[in-house]
Amino acid sequence: MIKPGLALLACLALPAIATENQLASAIARDYKATLEPLFKHFHANPELSYMEVQTAARLARELRASGFEVTEGVGKTGIVAILRNGPGPTVMVRADMDALPVEERSDAPHASKVKMKDMSGTMVPVMHACGHDAHMTSLVGTAHQMAARKGEWKGTLMLVGQPAEERTGGALDMMADGIFKRFGKPDYAMSLHVIADVEAGKIDVSEAPFSGADLMEIVVHGIGTHGASPHMGKDPVVIASQIVLALQTVVTRDIAPREAALITVGSFHAGSKGNVIGDSARLELTVRSESDDTRAKLLAGIKRVAENTARAAGMPEDKLPEIRHTDRPVPPTLNDNALMQRLRGVWSAKLGEGIFDKGYQRGGMVGEDYAHFIYGQGIPSVYFVVGATPAEQVAAARAGKGTLAYNHSPLFKVEAEKAIQTGVLATTTALLDLMKK
Known part of the structure; x- marks a missing residue:
């Protein structure tokens, strides 16, 4: 008892x-x-x-x-x-x-x-x-x-x-x-x-x-046009989609396998109607790390992937994606x-x-x-x-x-x-x- x-x-x-x-x-x-x-x-x-x-x-x-x-x-x-x-x-x-x-x-x-x-x-x-x-x-x-x-x-x-x-x-x-x-x-x-x-x-x-966390957004610029004539513009939805997928390689290929790192795209906003190609898309993401070195690699990789994906799509230099913090970063x-x-x-x-x-x-x-x-x-x-x-x-x-x-x-x-x-x-x-x- x-x-x-x-x-x-x-x-x-x-x-x-x-x-x-x-x-x-x-x-x-x-x-x-x-x-x-x-x-x-x-x-x-x-x-x-x-x-x-x-x-x-x-x-x-x-x-x-x-x-x-x-x-x-x-x-x-x-x-x-x-x-x-x-x-x-x-x-x-x-x-x-x-x-x-x-x-x-x-x-x-x-x-x-x-x-x-x-x-x-x-x-x-x-x-x-x-x-x-x-x-x-x-x-x-x-x-x-x-x-x-x-x-x-x-x-x-x-x-x-x-x-x-x-x-x-x-x-x-x-x-x-x-x-x-x-x-x-x-x-x-x-x-x-x-x-x-x-x-x-x-x-x-x-x-x-x-972990440490950076709250960020990427504004992806495009050139708006009719949905039936995509060749007359640059589709930001396609560019942003390619960026989302390519960001995952930053973690898997830039960071050592045993080092904690994570990029999560939690929000994707774009467009207004199914037959309209708009002129921008916005991604909201969190970037998580547990060392200053890993954080620096992740932030540099995000910038590299976003800008060069837009360049590969033919976007001019003055319309490359804008990358910015939406809140104050948190260290680990x-x-x-x-x-x-x-x-x-x-x-x-x-x-x-x-x-x-x-x-x-x-x-x-x-x-x-x-x-x-x-x-x-x-x-x-x-x-x-x-x-x-x-x-x-x-x-x-x-x-x-x-x-x-x-x-x-x-x-x-x-x-x-x-x-x-x-x-x-x-x-x-x-x-x-x-x-x-």
């Missing part, structure tokens, strides 16, 4: 270590008392990027109540919460706050029904389809545990609520607002993300948890290897090897603008992922017997109790080691 105080450890498959038992039990009690209703509130009341006004206010209120000094309006709607506990290292823990323009179709009783105007004035449905509600709740849970354990650590804890991660601009805005000049440059930094294809109650940490999120190995050892020793989802294999190349906080700053950082989906569903998907509603899906749903408690447990355990007396 499992004793009541060890129930959380049993469901997380953690070893019976007295200190960690006490921490896990405290987190479980806090979840039932405060974190569960807080998560449901965040989930039912999502706000879009740069519009997280009520979200930021609620997060600020929760952190103030935990004893932190909170500054709002950092980088537009961002917040910074500081808890000083004597001399020692400064450690930053960041959570993102924004939601997505997605209409929720999950069966959660607290599912979002929210609609709001986006930055263009269009009314759209809004959902926490990426798990930022769980991130914020985990941040508050970590604040509770660290405030209650001030006798076990020293230094300055900096908790950050970041806006506009989904638009990849919030971290840059907080940096431009002088976050480190105003509140101190961290000695260490951490963040977490819930992931659908990791088992709830487990975590994973790797060298490159998130690369974990500091020494810090990663240190925390992996801490988690393994204190929480047991069962905390790691050893069946998880990172397959995608998702971008994350957290990297702007650490890129080129010399701050050792670790970003880890936390499972969001029940174990049986993950196992079925890995066996090819089921599918998962991945992050950004209207069906995405976090198994909040395990995910949030695991996030708080892993983060607090790491902080108590980094800031130990």
Whole structure:
């Protein structure tokens, strides 16, 4: 029989270590008392990027109540919460706050029904389809545990609520607002993300948890004419189609096979009528990489392929494709290897090897603008992922017997109790080691 105080450890498959038992039990009690209703509130009341006004206010209120000094309006709607506990290292823990323009179709009783105007004035449905509600709740849970354990650590804890991660601009805005000049440059930094294809109650940490991303467009020029007389013009649809296909050879022939690289053309707009050859086409694409060298090769290859495909079609030099960024690039999120190995050892020793989802294999190349906080700053950082989906569903998907509603899906749903408690447990355990007396 499992004793009541060890129930959380049993469901997380953690070893019976007295200190960690006490921490896990405290987190479980806090979840039932405060974190569960807080998560449901965040989930039912999502706000879009740069519009997280009520979200930021609620997060600020929760952190103030935990004893932190909170500054709002950092980088537009961002917040910074500081808890000083004597001399020692400064450690930053960041959570993102924004939601997505997605209409929720999950069966959660607290599912979002929210609609709001986006930055263009269009009314759209809004959902926490990426798990930022769980991130914020985990941040508050970590604040509770660290405030209650001030006798076990020293230094300055900096908790950050970041806006506009989904638009990849919030971290840059907080940096431009002088976050480190105003509140101190961290000695260490951490963040977490819930992931659908990791088992709830487990975590994973790797060298490159998130890729760099460039958001771009290519405007392909043509010469308009009648659809019955293509020889009288230059068809931009054909030229653009050739560019789309040729771009795939940049990845497969310019980049080493074991180097992470991806070019995705996600949008192709052209034409107005079936018997009209227009004078332009527009491609929207994302370019993903995990090193500066690979990124440079990809960007150079895109320019080479686009311009020379147009030249081969007979387009004059003044009508070659225009290639430009549509948003600020995001560098890759690369974990500091020494810090990663240190925390992996801490988690393994204190929480047991069962905390790691050893069946998880990172397959995608998702971008994350957290990297702007650490890129080129010399701050050792670790970003880890936390499972969001029940174990049986993950196992079925890995066996090819089921599918998962991945992050950004209207069906995405976090198994909040395990995910949030695991996030708080892993983060607090790491902080108590980094800031130990």
